[in-house]
Amino acid sequence: MTFELKPFDPLTVDPTNKKRVAYFYDSDVGNYAYGAGHPMKPHRIRMAHSLIMNYGLYKKMEIYRAKPATKQEMCQFHTDEYIDFLARVTPDNLDMFSKEQVKFNVGDDCPVFDGLFEYCSISGGGSMEGAARLNRGKCDIAINYAGGLHHAKKSEASGFCYLNDIVLGIIELLRYHPRVLYVDIDVHHGDGVEEAFYTTDRVMTCSFHKYGEFFPGTGELRDIGAGKGKNYAVNVPLRDGIDDATYRSVFEPVIKKIMEWYQPSAVVLQCGGDSLSGDRLGCFNLSMKGHANCVNYVKSFNIPMMVVGGGGYTMRNVSRTWTFESGLLNNVLLEAELPYNDYYEYYGPDYQLDVRPSNMHNANSPEYLSKIMSQIFSNLENTKFAPSVQLNYVPPDMEEYGDVEEDTEKAKDTKGGSQYARDNIIVGDNEFYDTDDLNKEKDVAHYKKSIIPKDYYEKEGAKMAEELENELKKED
Numbered sequence: 001m002t003f004e005l006k007p008f009d010p011l012t013v014d015p016t017n018k019k020r021v022a023y024f025y026d027s028d029v030g031n032y033a034y035g036a037g038h039p040m041k042p043h044r045i046r047m048a049h050s051l052i053m054n055y056g057l058y059k060k061m062e063i064y065r066a067k068p069a070t071k072q073e074m075c076q077f078h079t080d081e082y083i084d085f086l087a088r089v090t091p092d093n094l095d096m097f098s099k100e101q102v103k104f105n106v107g108d109d110c111p112v113f114d115g116l117f118e119y120c121s122i123s124g125g126g127s128m129e130g131a132a133r134l135n136r137g138k139c140d141i142a143i144n145y146a147g148g149l150h151h152a153k154k155s156e157a158s159g160f161c162y163l164n165d166i167v168l169g170i171i172e173l174l175r176y177h178p179r180v181l182y183v184d185i186d187v188h189h190g191d192g193v194e195e196a197f198y199t200t201d202r203v204m205t206c207s208f209h210k211y212g213e214f215f216p217g218t219g220e221l222r223d224i225g226a227g228k229g230k231n232y233a234v235n236v237p238l239r240d241g242i243d244d245a246t247y248r249s250v251f252e253p254v255i256k257k258i259m260e261w262y263q264p265s266a267v268v269l270q271c272g273g274d275s276l277s278g279d280r281l282g283c284f285n286l287s288m289k290g291h292a293n294c295v296n297y298v299k300s301f302n303i304p305m306m307v308v309g310g311g312g313y314t315m316r317n318v319s320r321t322w323t324f325e326s327g328l329l330n331n332v333l334l335e336a337e338l339p340y341n342d343y344y345e346y347y348g349p350d351y352q353l354d355v356r357p358s359n360m361h362n363a364n365s366p367e368y369l370s371k372i373m374s375q376i377f378s379n380l381e382n383t384k385f386a387p388s389v390q391l392n393y394v395p396p397d398m399e400e401y402g403d404v405e406e407d408t409e410k411a412k413d414t415k416g417g418s419q420y421a422r423d424n425i426i427v428g429d430n431e432f433y434d435t436d437d438l439n440k441e442k443d444v445a446h447y448k449k450s451i452i453p454k455d456y457y458e459k460e461g462a463k464m465a466e467e468l469e470n471e472l473k474k475e476d
């Protein structure tokens with residue numbers, strides 16, 4: 001089977017197929033700030049929440065404030081010393097931790113800010129409690145937009161992510177579910193989640209992302225898992241400018257095939273909003289509906305589902321899209337006219353629930369997509385005998401998932417996010433050898449190391465100053 005471009009059909013819902021939806025929100029989350037000018041703004045979660053409530057979705061679903069994740073819970077995936085560091089470090093005592101800052105990769109992309117640990121606890125608590133409710137059959141769908149922080153590693157922050165709430169949620173799901181599918185539609189590769197489950201067949205990870213001179217530099221077509229996990233990692237490397245029809249024509253057949261062959265008993269969908277058209281850090285051309293189609297499609301398989309947030313750096317578009325998607329999860333197609341809400345002014349001049357595509361070039365040719373799809377399908381056919389394990393099996397410590405060792409040749413090949421790989425990529429500064437080639441290598445090192453493009457602050461400076469001013473005005 002190869003790529004076949006299908007038209008983008010209007011989204012539909014089936015009001016007779018009602019799901020019990022548990023929505024997790026902690027009103028503190030919008031108060032945390034990565035720092036002035038930083039593209040990641042937890043405030044967008046509060047904006048989405050205000051829209052969701054003002055559309056009346058609270059009547060359709062149960063709203064919860066999760067218990068924040070404890071250090072002990074976090075250490076089911078992360079190392080004690082890393083979590084200990086997150087719990088202790090503050091902007092005031094930062095200079096006491098200069099060694100740790102390097103070791104745990106905090107700094108530019110992942111700054112230490114006030115309340116960092118509490119912010120992580122909220123994000124992790126929502127995903128863990130969501131998973132626990134799904135496990136107990138208390139809901140069919142759990143939503144946590146404070147989660148989705150897919151780049152965080154076992155003992156390292158990365159790409160604005162410190163705590164991997166998704167891995168913690170999946171570990172919880174594995175207590176009851178023999179096979180869990182993880183689907184990631186963020187514009188960036190879901191490297192932290194893939195790495196955590198790279199060597200197990202109990203979790204299949206499937207990431208659709210921009211690949212090629214883009215953060216985090218991993219997620220090649222040929223990265224398919226290792227050991228027992230071979231063929232249980234799926235990577236769909238895409239090029240700039242993918243539109244709704246093209247995305248749908250790749251996403252639906254790949255997910256359908258995975259559902260048929262792997263037969264997961266639960267699914268986690270990471271809904272990063274940086275794959276939307278006009279995102280500050282992204283390069284795709286999805287409309288709100290093109291993005292939401294993925295949510296609707298995964299939901300149509302009727303298996304217990306966890307929906308988490310992720311990236312998304314044009315706040316008004318992220319909040320629009322997560323609101324529309326919350327509607328779909330409750331079988332409602334929300335009307336286009338925005339209701340009045342706490343952040344109404346942000347949505348001008350049109351005040352509509354929509355994110356429109358642009359006229360940017362779609363660099364994904366049918367030939368290229370055919371090539372990647374036929375490779376993916378042939379790999380999936382090796383997973384025919386989906387692993388079955390005794391139900392109620394409680395997974396042992398993460399150690400026993402056989403994480404691929406850091407700092408080995410193997411790790412270098414399959415886990416571009418490892419320290420080993422980075423040590424081998426980063427080119428030292430040397431003004432005497434500043435040739436064009438070296439600059440090129442430096443650029444490569446930069447995008448693999450940083451999710452923020454080099455010229456971001458330059459390009460966004462004026463816009464950001466304006467936005468900050470508007471935000472401050474609103475606070476008055």
Ligand SMILES: [Zn+2]
Nearest residue numbers: 186188274311
């Ligand atoms: Zn992202």
